Amino acid sequence: MQTPNPSTTADPTASRLASPFRGDPTMARLLAITIAIFVVMSLLKPGLFFTWGNFSSMAFQFPEFAILSLAMMIAMLTGGIDLSVIGLANLSAILAAFVLTAFGPDLAAGGSAFGVIALAVATALAIGAIGGLVNGLIIAVIGIPPILATLGTGLIFTGIAVVLTEGQAVLGFPAAFSVIGNGSIYGIPVPLVIFAVLAVAVAFLLNRTAFGLKLYLMGTNALASRFAGVDNTGLTVRAYLLSGTLASIAGVVLMSRANSAKADYGTSYLLLSILIAVLGGINPYGGFGKVGGLVLAVLSLQFLSSGFNMLQFSNFAKEFIWGALLLLVMVVNGLQFGRTRPRAAAREGGNP
Amino acid sequence: MRSLFSRNETLVALIIVAFCVVTAIVEPRFLTITTITDLLRNGIVIGIFAIAAMLVLVSGGIDVSFTAIAAFSMYSATKLMIALGVGDQIIVAFLVAAAIGLTLGLINAVFIGTLKLPTLIVTLGTLTAFRGFLLTFVGSQLITNVPPGMRDFARSMIFRGETPGGSFVAVPTATLFLVGAVVLTWFILNRTVLGRSIVAMGGSRESAARVGINVTAMQYFVYGYVGVLSGLAGIVHASLARVANPFDLVGLELQVIAAVVLGGARLTGGHGTITGTLLGVTLIVLINNSLIMLGIPSTWQNVVIGFLILLGTGMPAWQARRRAAASA
Amino acid sequence: GVAVAQEKLDIPTVVKISGIQWFNRMEEGVKKYAAESGHNAFQVGPAKADAQLQVQILEDMIAQKVDAITVVPFSPEALEPVLQKARDQGIKVVAHEASSIQNVDYDIEAFKNEDFGAQLMDRLAACMGEEGEYAVFVGSLTSKTHNQWVDGAIARQKEAYPKMTLVGSKNETYDDQQQAYAKAQEVMRAFPNVKGFQGSASTDVAGIGLAIEERGLEAQTCVAGTSLPSIAGQYLETDAVDAIGFWDPADAAIVMNKVAATLIEGGKIEDGANLGVPGYEAIKLDGKVIYGEAYKLVDKTNMKDFPF
Amino acid sequence: MTDLPLVKLSGISKAFAGVHALDDVSLSVGRGEIVCLAGENGSGKSTLIKILAGAQGADSGTIEIDGQARGSLHPIEAVRAGIQVIYQDFSLFPNLSVAENIAFNDQLVHGRRLVDKRRNRRIAREALARIGVDMDLDRVVETLPVADKQLVAISRALLHDARLIVMDEPTTALTEREVRALLQVIRKLQKDGVAVLFVSHKLKEIFAVCEKIVVLRNGRKVADGPAREFDLASLTYHMTGRHVTAVELPPAPGEGSAELLRVEDLGRGSQFDGVSFSLRAGEVLGITGLLGSGRTDLAKALFGLAPADRGRIVVGGRPVAITSVKDAIGLGIGYVPEDRLTEGLFLPQAIGRNVAVGILDRFAGRSGVVDRPRLSDAVEGWVRRLKVATPSTALPVQSLSGGNQQRVVLARWLAINPRILILNGPTVGVDVGSKADIHAIIADLAREGLGVIVISDDLPEVLAACHRILVMREGRIIEEVGRDSADEDTLAHRLAS
Ligand SMILES: Nc1ncnc2c1ncn2[C@@H]1O[C@H](COP(=O)(O)OP(=O)(O)OP(=O)(O)O)[C@@H](O)[C@H]1O
Ligand SMILES: Nc1ncnc2c1ncn2[C@@H]1O[C@H](COP(=O)(O)OP(=O)(O)OP(=O)(O)O)[C@@H](O)[C@H]1O
Ligand SMILES: [Mg+2]
Ligand SMILES: [Mg+2]
Secondary structure, three states, X not given: OOOOOHHHHOOOOHHHOOOOOOOOHHHHXXXXXXXXXXXXXXXXXXXXXXXXXXXXXXXXXXXXXXHHHHHXXXXXXXXXXXXXXXXXXXXXXXXXXXXXXXXXXXXXOOOOHHHHHHHHHHHHHHHHHHHHHHHHHHHHHHOOOHHHHHHHHHHXXXXXXXXXXXXXXXXXXXXXXXXXXXXXXXXXXHHHHHHHHHHXXXXXXXXXXXXXXXXXXXXXXXXXXHHXXXXXXXXXXXXXXXHHHXXXXXXXXXXXXXXXXXXXXXOOHHHHHHHHHHHOOXXXXXXXXXXXXXXXXXXXXXXXXXXXXXXXXXXXXXXXXXXXXHHHHHHHHOOOOOOXXXXXXXHOXXXX | OOOXXXXXXXXXXXXXXXXXXXXXXXXXHHOOHHHHHHHHHHHHHHHHHHHHHHHHHHOOOOOOXXXXXXXXXXXXXXXXXXXXXXXXXXXXXXXXXXXXXXXXHHHHHHHHHHOOOOHHXXXXXXXXXXXXXXXHHHOOOOEOOOOHHHHHHHHOEEEEEEOOOOOEEEEEOOHHHHHHHHHHHHHHHHHEHHHHHHHHHHHOHHHHHHOOOOHHHHHXXXXXXXXXXXXXXXHHHHHHHOOEXXXXXXXXHHHHHHHHHHOOOOOOOOOOOHHHHHHHHHXXXXXXXXXXXXXXXXXXXXXXXXXXXXXXXXXXXXXXHHHHHHOO | OHHHHHOOOEEXXXXXXXXXXXXXXXXXXXXXXXXXXXXXXXXXXXXXXXXXXXXXXXXXXXXXXXXXXXXXXXXXXXXHHHHHHHXXXXXXXXXXXXXXXXXXXXXXXXXXXXXXXXXXXXXXXHHHOOOEEEEEEEOOOOOHHHHXXXXXXXXXXXXXXXXXXXXXXXXXXXXXXXXXXXXXXXXXXXXXXXXXXXXXXXXXXXXXXXXXXXXXXOOOOEEEEEOOHHHXXXXXXOOOOOEEEEOOHHHHHHHHHHHHHHHHOOOOOOOOOOOOOOOOXXXXXXXXXXXXXXXXXXXXXXXXXXXX | OOOOOOEEEEEEEEEEOOEEEEEEEEEEEOOOOEEEEEEOOOOOHHHHHHHHOOOOOXXXXXXXXXXXXXXXXXXXXXXXXXXXXXXXXXXXXXXXXXXXXXXXXXXXXXXXXXXXXXXXXHHHHHHHHHOOOOOOOOOEHHHOOHHHHHHHHHHHHOOOOOOEEEEEOOOOOOOHHHHHHHHHHHHHHHHXXXXXXXXXXXXXXXXXXXXXXXXXXOOEEEEEEEHHHOOHHHHHHHHHOOOOOOOOOOOOOOOOOOEEEEEEEEEXXXXXXXXXXXXXXXXXXXXXXXXOOOHHHHHHHHOOOOOOOEEEEEEOOEEEXXXXXXXXXXXXXXXXXXXXXXXXXXXOOEHHHHHHOOOHHHHHOOOOEOOHHHHHHHHHHHHHHOOOOOOOOOOEHHHOOHHHHHHHHHHHHHHOOOOEEEEEOOOOOOOHHHHHHHHHHHHHHXXXXXXXXXXXXXXXXXXXXXXXXXXXXOOEEEEEEEOOOOOHHHHHHHHHO
């Protein structure tokens, strides 16, 4: 069974049972790359890139897909993948939108916006949780490989969204709602705050809770975790439930940013979130990966993206560079992951 | 142990039959020669892709970049043909596309075989990079006046007939490419030591190296071969569609892999059969081309396709689970 | 004021997606305008058709402090907040193909979508002898314009061509010719008597045309839809496609830029004004929406006049 | 051995990321000679073998075959030179049939392009026949029980003109019967002039077949001589560098001590049936039997992995239903599985995590937030107590040798402080030193009042470590013997007959 070679995965703080990226060479490299990109762009477009305006603009842009990447990360840690995140995000958003619009009128009549918004957000989260639960059950109980299961549910979620809306956008939210996606607190974009909170929460969940630590272990070797008394089924279900919930939060941010909800929003984010996850050092075969890496990956891609738009590069060139960057990072990291996926781990549920 | 009925292939076949029966009951017109020719025609390209994807899965890897390779080779080859003014030589198109596909496939192989990087991540990177490169540096304009060679190739048929309704039914020559890919890959995989070595490598890379299989060479072969198949599939696609559109094909990869896994190939490597793959493709193509017949409104089609995919993969998976539990 | 008029204005044209025929033609217009006006007018678009990617580009444009933004929204609703942000910062915004959009100074429409759909239906009906079954295709169920065209057409058929009947629902092609082709095949299998097809995405009629050619039914069937001669040309020649309608994206781009510049220079847009672009000589102003009379209906007789 | 040796390794050194796996080791094997390679876990045996087989390159040193010096060796060259290896991990292809697994190497050696299935089957049948085994040639190897896998690996090596067969712990998964068969094969090979390089942790086997013994310790050669010059004690001393003393098992608990577990007429499917026994606090109960006798299934049933479908289980006087691992752990039952690598360990993960997995919930409390300082104190405590040889619990467990890996699994289960501990093959592939230590640990546990069930086919082990021994055959307990009332041979006889 080929597995990550000790030198790169030995985590000096793991005796304290996991930790953020102190003393992790791959993380250090990613950090260096991110900084490099930032510096280059700042030098190329000093007047534009290295400005508060641009920082804030970027800070409004990445949270929505960064949150989706968090969802993707959770699924990948189990050794699976979640192709339904964007479908679920949109479905949650649309149902939240229905709540908002349904109560829109009595808002005009001076009802409390806050109540309705809370209800809408709650609805979205509930849908996300249910969707994630469905994914989890299909994968862990029935045993469909995650890539197929979530491909299917993704189509279903999107499909339901289309059915509910006839494909059209749902509009007419209370003005207060747009704060979630477009507001700022002390000059800090609200979506950024939301992402930061979620990132910290997920990092805490993964490194400080029994759930997180078991997730890493099950992702490494599902058979061994079963023999160790870990409830793989429950753990997998909870993981996808979490993934789905995160997706729905992304959906809420997305709909507020767009001040509307629609079945086809953010479709390009699916591949992007996978790209970010692997670039961030999440092992797609499970068991390894940190939120810190994910954040760095998000930042580096955003810097490239905005920088290129300022340089008036074509967005195809941007795609090319993204792909190349991923390969570059992998090469410098050398044998980051196993040469082939851990076989024992692949035998049981929760794996692709 | 692998009795006929516990086999994934059998189950998928049964699902296909069941689906056809239902469709035929709902819409008797389903049972026409045209249905078969249409499905065949729409299965050619995805079929070739599936064979390629299956080979990679069997070898213990996974490739999501083949659609980008196909688009890249197809578009560049077409452009080149026009530039060189050899538009009437279809063979040139195939040779050039195969060569480009081979090159791109070998780029994958360098990262995977020589640098020993994980296949999913590498091909995810090349998928993005190849497409980006194609659209940035080769071009993004679609070529509607494809070279006459390609048009003639598309128009040439193995079989042509006419229905009572007075419309043509035909099986395009291009079908031979699918047949060729199937036969050749089957032969390599089951009759040559090379092929068995690939399967063995998919089963255990370490063991393969120990019995003296040159694992790196195998990977170069696999990804090169996949590159060539993809390149050819690209030209076939462009010819049949009579347009070289660099935006085409990319996006199919997951559906193709789904079809292959549906056919019993394992994402953990070492397992996968041609028969199963063809069955998987058949089911996917069937589903995608029968919903109007079933009278399902467009708005509902995604939902239905999603459910059918879950059904098609769920039954074999569930059965495997039960068998595993029994012999735990 | 005058001071402004002198300086070189930055005006991006943000399109739905880069690289495709339609927007390459539009870019020609943008370049033409840039050359004539001396302004820094340029075109940008995402690599994939996705509203959120357009929002990101717009964010970046705002961060670059451009003077005006002209935009062809993939999904108008999704752009409202970011466009509002732009306008709050004093950036002039002109849209195209988004009659319902709010946060713009003006929206340019080559025509009323419903009328355009009806026009296509008239062509289709004429070809079909005003009777028989027909099916309709949209690039995406989520595309407002496509739905408006098709709805306009269906409405027109109901009032004017009672002997025609719609079969099936709006077939979705995901703006993909292969999908249009396969769906057309299936429609012909499910409804053997279908005589007419109306397409919406520029690749729809090409896909339908291909399916019809392979069936050898060029003569018995009629196809009309939105497309460009450069895409549908080969099928117009064989009568597999009988009529296509479109407007010149280049002209639309020039109009957008002109309007944007005019606004910056403090000018006004009046009803009936002549914007100096064919099809927009006597514009109709309806609130923020500027309507032209710019659609072109083309068949194989006059397709050669439109080299794009 | 007057003429020049078949193979001669001189000054071989090999290091892995700092670890000196081999340090200036020399070794020679003569024609038809049976040489044993002994050494503790991690002493470098397998590494030396991989180098000899061309599966790994040496950092320095030379390999001579028939007097010709070779720098490094390609696997194919090694095979052409007549060197065949049975690897510790078998190195089979789980997805291929028995026949193909056996014949694969042959196809490569003869540079064949096309597959000849009939030929493969013939080769396979012959190879299996040589060790007197008959097996379904078309069965996919991953569906075979571990023992059959090992038999396939062995017969694969016996192919055609092998002149030196290297066996890296070929008997770990075999029971008495198969082992005897194998030793016969080795002697027969010798008659045919085939040399054998034999690695085993079962000293009994070593003395049974070997002419020459080479001992490695920490990658260095510490002894090298004719077998007759060694005895159990001296060999053990060379291997471990210390005097390993036999373990003192505490006296069997009397009627007084509490009954922890009672099983009545337990059965599951066709795997085992009518199993009844009881286990007292402070008692070590051995269960032995041939392959496929159902021992593992019984253990899995008691641990809730594959629940029994009939019979009664009584724990601490209360009848209980064990339908999941959770149930079992809740009842204070721990299980150290048969296959350490796939069932027991998270190889690339930190040692600390491997130990902690069982007690995360206990240290998490309701909030689910783990009290990391206290948890890692507990973990470090157990790692120290079981003397796991490692500089840091942060290192991946795959950096440990077999014996230490097994201690990690033990530590995990002791950490949940179980009342009943089931050990399935606790010393499989573990060296004498560690083995004695593990037996000592078992004895300690018994002293502390745990009930321990040891499943093993290593008869000396069950006799040394257990108070009572249950003999299983075809899923039934055919008899119970006290440790004093039985000796190895009679026990072996009862098993087989
Ligand atoms: N691929 C590898 N990477 C890193 N270290 C390794 C590798 N292979 C072996 N080692 C180390 O080299 C040393 C010798 O390993 P080896 O497997 O030869 O021991 P062994 O004598 O076979 O032990 P055992 O009796 O448990 O099989 C051990 O410390 C082991 O951890
Ligand atoms: N060679 C075999 N072929 C087919 N079935 C087997 C074989 N060996 C074992 N089995 C099945 O597995 C059941 C018990 O296997 P199990 O592994 O529990 O035996 P065991 O005594 O635990 O052997 P070991 O622990 O040495 O692997 C048997 O009842 C039998 O049905
Ligand atoms: Mg060893
Ligand atoms: Mg067993």
